Amino acid sequence: MEDDKAKALQFLSRLMQNPSLNGFSALQREDQLLQFFVINEEKLKPTLSSPAYFNGWSWQDINKIMTDTLYDITNREILPQIESEIFDRTNYAYVSFMKLTPPSESMKKQFMTMIRKLLMVPAGRQSLAGPLTALRTGVLKKYVMLGFERQKYINFELTKVQRLRMPQEEIYHLLKTTILIRPLVVLFAPGGPAQGANQALSPNYAEKVTKQINKFIPGLPEEIIRGGVHSTMGFQDNPTLEATARMAGIFTSRCSQLKEGMKIDRGAAASDQSWFNVARRNYKYYGYDFDMLTELYNISAENGW
Amino acid sequence: MVIPMKKSKDLIENFILFVILLVLIQTFVEDLAVLLGWSWSVRKALIFSGFGFDLFFSIEFITRYFNSLRKGKALKYMLQERGWVDLIASLPLLFLSSGPGVIALLQGTAFMSAAGMLNILKVVKTVRIARILRLLRLLKVFKKIKFVNSVMAQRHLTRIITTVISSFVIALTAASFILAFVPVSDIEQDFVEKHSVMAATAERLYENGNSGLLKEFDAYSSVLIMRTSEGTVYSRYDNDFYTQWFGPSDYGYVRSGDLELFYSLKPLYATESKNNLLIFVAILSMLIILMVAYTPHFALTVTDPVNIMVNGMSDSSYNLEVLIPENLQEDGIYKLARQYNEEYLPMKARNNDAPGQGGGLALKVDNIEDLFK
Incomplete structure (x- = not known):
């Protein structure tokens, strides 16, 4: 078994070294490789079932060992990051500004347990890619900070509509929690976790999911969890969505497609600028807040991001 | 050891490029030598070297022409591969410029055998006018150097540079020939x-x-x-x-x-050389101006948007928009870029996100062929 794992690891390591995967996060890279195995089954099968690798194995067995090995590789990379985000790098003091019950000490462990559960589901792993990239690369932070300072639409929505009376740093930490809660919705998706969170949630169902998540993370106030769940809902159908939920939704999508270190060709718009502009044209399809996208687009254009 | 065909061809092409650069220097120095009144031994060496270069390029042209003729591609060579530049910058120079000059030198009588001094000077002048054609060899450099990273840009810029410079040189040569035989007091x-x-x-x-x-x-x-x-x-x-x-x-x-x-x-020769040097500098300036001013313009307004759109259409993870300059919005290329930005990229994003489409897959089997060996 160990020998088989070593062979899988060797094959995967060679695949991962391919330059076309440069710039992808661990979860994005994992998703790329899993898709690659599905699409190219016919071409890969002769090689992988040859004596050099898994002599005579069925494709199902080959796929399983490859997937398990790939999950191990990715987990080794992302688990320390998630633990660091939940335990050390997120300040939950924003809860007191919201006049909510302060989170309990065990909340962080409950949160981490849920994330571990999520990592056992393929769709859950996919849905974590965007949030983790948003946090690791600092993309979320820079836009939240600038969006707040500009005193325009984003600031108005956060402070006047959502009534978040707290410093921008605290808002950022609230958004961090929101964006990390969002993938947990997959675990309670209609049709089961395997279906992923592709289906839009109705307000009633979202409320049920909120309660479910709250059962597993009772240390975190329900309002915070609700924001995370709401971030999976479309703004056009739910115009009262929290600004933090709308932002978490946008940045999850943005960062799930973010390719770090991407060369910007001469004559092309910068990466974020292009993404926000394309998203503006697809805002109805994805249920984004058009005005929020416009401000984010303006921030990216002004800063060459 | 057998040198691979392509390698030896590259070696020959690089050698020819080197000779072209040498002949440009030789052309400049030969006129400079006349203008500054350098010693006869130096000028004589330059005349002989000029003849050597003309002979070399004549042989090069004849070889290329008959080679293309053998392959049935003579017309393609002459028109599309600018064989006509090779022709104008070789045989006429050998027969009208350096050839007669060297023959006169070898006879040791120069043009003394000509009927009258005025006729002699007209012949001398004609010979010197023909030397302007040597400057067309600058174009041969552009034929061989890849100076922009796009086949399309290279072709367009070479075409423009060839048109401008050959028009200038040929018009100048023709006008000078005609004027040399016009009976006016000069x-x-x-x-x-x-x-x-x-x-x-x-x-x-x-x-x-x-x-x-x-x-x-x-x-x-x-x-x-x-x-x-x-x-x-x-x-x-x-x-x-x-x-x-x-x-x-x-x-x-x-x-x-x-x-x-x-x-x-x-x-009299110094005046002619001064004119030749002026023309040489004018052509060089035109070249530099075209390269410095027009090459980036072409790249920015044609090649770059095209490359971005090609990348966007061939790489599923590439989603950069084309920046459209306000003053160029009506250009066909930017109208196309607008369609790409506003229609294609949003459609591609939706398609990539559609479940089961395998969209956004950056890794292709072609990328990992070594794994199957």
Whole structure:
């Protein structure tokens, strides 16, 4: 078994070294490789079932060992990051500004347990890619900070509509929690976790999911969890969505497609600028807040991001 | 050891490129040598080297032409691969410029056998005009150097540069040829007539026994030697000086009665060389301006947007928009870019996100062929 794992690891390591995967996060890279195995089954099968690798194995067995090995590789990379985000790098003091019950000490462990559960589901792993990239690369932070300072639409929505009376740093930490809660919705998706969170949630169902998540993370106030769940809902159908939920939704999508270190060709718009502009044209399809996208687009254009 | 065909072809092409650069330097230095009055031995070496280069490029053209003819691609070579530049910058120069010059040098008589000095000068002028065609060799450099990272840009820029420079050179050459044979009073004619008058004056002075007054001709720097049947009656310099600084083609000759006057044609040649250098500098400037000003313009307004759209359409994870300059919005290329930005990219994003589409897959089997070996 160990020998088989070593062979899988060797094959995967060679695949991962391919330059076309440069710039992808661990979860994005994992998703790329899993898709690659599905699409190219016919071409890969002769090689992988040859004596050099898994002599005579069925494709199902080959796929399983490859997937398990790939999950191990990715987990080794992302688990320390998630633990660091939940335990050390997120300040939950924003809860007191919201006049909510302060989170309990065990909340962080409950949160981490849920994330571990999520990592056992393929769709859950996919849905974590965007949030983790948003946090690791600092993309979320820079836009939240600038969006707040500009005193325009984003600031108005956060402070006047959502009534978040707290410093921008605290808002950022609230958004961090929101964006990390969002993938947990997959675990309670209609049709089961395997279906992923592709289906839009109705307000009633979202409320049920909120309660479910709250059962597993009772240390975190329900309002915070609700924001995370709401971030999976479309703004056009739910115009009262929290600004933090709308932002978490946008940045999850943005960062799930973010390719770090991407060369910007001469004559092309910068990466974020292009993404926000394309998203503006697809805002109805994805249920984004058009005005929020416009401000984010303006921030990216002004800063060459 | 057998050198691979492509490698040896590259080696030959690089050698030809090197020779083209050398001949451009040679062309410049040859005119500079005339203008600055360098010693005859240096100028002679430059004339011979010019002949060598003309012979080399003539052989190159003939080889290329017959090679393409053998493959049935002569027309393609002449028109599309700019064989016509190879032709104009080789054989006419060999037959009209360096060839006659070298023959005259080898005979040691320059153009002295020609009927009259004016006709001689016209021939000299024609030969020098033909030298302008050498500047077309600059185009050969562009044929061989890949100076922009796009086949389309390279082709367009080469076409523009070729059109501008060849029009300039050919028009200039043609106009100069025509003007050389138009019977109008010009500098050459004045120059020759002035020395005829001087010869007549000198002859009168000599006939009247005033040979001492011939010293007065020191004031005319072009007057070199006066000779009668009795021998040399006036010489500006000693023989060593003439040997070192004058070649056969540098002497003008006029006879009046018994007196022969040899005068220097260098001032006329210097004027021609100055004109040639001016043309050389003008062409170089045009080239530099086209390259510095037009190449980036073409790249920014044509190649770059096209490359971005090609990347966007061929790479599923590439989603960069084309930046559309406000003043170029009506250009066809930017109208297309607008469609790409507003229609194609949003559609591609939706398609990539559609479940089960495998969209956004950056890794392709073609990328990992080594894994199957």
